[in-house]
Amino acid sequence: QKEVEQNSGPLSVPEGAIASLNCTYSDRVSQSFFWYRQYSGKSPELIMSIYSNGDKEDGRFTAQLNKASQYVSLLIRDSQPSDSATYLCAVNSGGSNYKLTFGKGTLLTVNP
């Protein structure tokens, strides 16, 4: 069974710090990787996608992908209280372009 693993948290960081969120996946043929942010009672919101090994930066967010280690991470620089949410890692299931396997999410709390 294809799995995506994340630490459930909570991860607590002070305002202005770097938050580091990690995710591992089991399906070696996965090619697309996503980070979603979900506020309580709301729908998941896509914040980053990454398809190639290495880093991808978008504003305060950096996604890192290492396919050899089957590892993807999300760094949030200059964390703000508004970043407090659950972060979901998602991976496309091998050979399936529309079927994403999600981790259970990591709860991030940014303390003012």
Add this chain to the structure above:
Amino acid sequence: NAGVMQNPRHLVRRRGQEARLRCSPVKGHSHVYWYRQLPEEGLKFMVYLQKENIIDESGMPKERFSAEFPKEGPSILRIQQVVRGDSAAYFCASSPVQLANSGNTIYFGEGSWLTVV
């Protein structure tokens, strides 16, 4: 994605009743995907539909659940004889073409929260 509209946003049903959740895709999109998020669980794929066709229902429970996407009108996720374990958030997404391995992603609607009492 504000373009994907789901209703009702919140639905309460008694055990044994039927629940119907509707999803109106972004205008012009002909591909619809349903996901379910159980309490304390990750989002899980349920079904992928194109207009008038079920493409992949590998994530649908074998009984009581059905989905359709008619030529006209929204996609409907139907749950018959609901049980408490069906209480979850149900999210819909749409796309204009089948999602490719790169460059296309899933954007969810606001979701429908089903509570079975």
